[in-house]
Amino acid sequence: MAIMQFAPTALKNMFKKPVTTSYPAEPAVYPERSRGHIEISVDDCISCGMCVRVCPCGALEVDRNKGTWTIDRFNCIVCGYCAEKCPKKCLSVVPGYQEPGGEKVAATYTKSPEVLAAEEAKRKEAAEKAAAAMAAKKAAEAAKAAEAAKAAEAASAAEAPKTE
Ligand code: SF4
Ligand code: SF4
Numbered sequence: 001m002a003i004m005q006f007a008p009t010a011l012k013n014m015f016k017k018p019v020t021t022s023y024p025a026e027p028a029v030y031p032e033r034s035r036g037h038i039e040i041s042v043d044d045c046i047s048c049g050m051c052v053r054v055c056p057c058g059a060l061e062v063d064r065n066k067g068t069w070t071i072d073r074f075n076c077i078v079c080g081y082c083a084e085k086c087p088k089k090c091l092s093v094v095p096g097y098q099e100p101g102g103e104k105v106a107a108t109y110t111k112s113p114e115v116l117a118a119e120e121a122k123r124k125e126a127a128e129k130a131a132a133a134m135a136a137k138k139a140a141e142a143a144k145a146a147e148a149a150k151a152a153e154a155a156s157a158a159e160a161p162k163t164e
Pocket of ligand 2 (some may be wrong): 040044045046047048049051062069085086087088089090091119138
């Protein structure tokens with residue numbers, strides 16, 4: 001008798017599409033808001049280090065001089081906090097998981113040569129401006145000191161007793 005109870009369901013399922021997919025033959029379709037992994041648009045990164053400071057797992061590293069951003073995906077829990085706090089919004093949580101690997105390696109992303117060259121030029125310009133400002137400040141201080149010395153000399157000459 002029990003078989004009669006299941007028969008309608010069995011018959012219905014025979015004509016329905018399977019709910020499973022034949023992964024990996026067919027690519028997996030991830031839900032739009034799934035927390036797969038973190039991606040970076042590295043050329044937009046300003047190497048401020050905010051993501052490194054807020055990451056609860058210590059999974060990130062930023063090297064301002066080399067223009068690199070590194071993530072240890074084995075330590076990342078995809079909390080999305082770094083993406084939330086990035087001032088340039090160049091980090092994002094995207095669907096899709098990373099491929100498994102035999103070794104625990106971190107992934108490093110490097111800025112393009114054009115961006116690195118532009119940043120280097122900016123740094124150089126800023127250093128030159130700072131040096132010029134420092135030189136101007138020193139020159140102004142020296143001029144002020146010379147003026148003060150001159151005034152003191154004039155005052156002492158005026159105060160000196162006259163001999164007849
Ligand atoms: S998603 Fe979370 S754990 Fe992963 S790198 Fe960003 S802040 Fe760190
Ligand atoms: S917070 Fe954003 S801009 Fe700052 S270092 Fe991280 S990825 Fe780059």
